Amino acid sequence: MFAQFAEKLSLLMRQEVALAKAEATDSARKAGKGAGMLAGAALAAFFVLLFLSTALMWALGSLMPLGWAAFIVALLWAAGAAVLAVLGKKELDRIKGLPQTRQTIQEIPETLNPTKETP
Template structure:
């Protein structure tokens, strides 16, 4: 027969209460470490997301500036054909049409958003479930 392992010797010589206390402490330590790891991971992910969002913001600003200067160039080019005032009106009307199309498409997509219908349904069922559990006691 083989010699008992150190864990077996400790289990044989330690009370159940001490063993449960040790397991509880170890579990508590493990949970604290997992929470600390999760916090560190979330902080790292948030920093990366913030950097990415900043880059996207910069790209949006640059795109806006490009659209502005292309609009000015179009205005200037049209000014040689139809005059400065009317070319400004043409460019403004063009942007109004683009804005109206984007508004219509965006609004129609927003009306199709359902939210979280399954979650809402589940939440509506919870009071009934809790009532049934109280009645069964």
């Protein structure tokens, strides 16, 4: 009986370790995607502000003082960068850790309780 118990416990622990590895890999992939979106937002904002804002600033500068044109262009591109940052943050917020592993670990003490019958 003890050998069967030890064998089942060993199998359970191996399965839980395998599940934890799979969940960790999935969570890391999702975190990488969200971080990549945030990095892309920062890089895109930099290049957009560097190149397109200059062109748009000069175009608006023909209609108004150049300082005001530069300010308006900066506000427009900041809004675009903010949208990308919000999307990246939402992607990172979707990660909930290792929910299946956490739930199963909470169930282990009930499984090992000698007064309860296990399936």
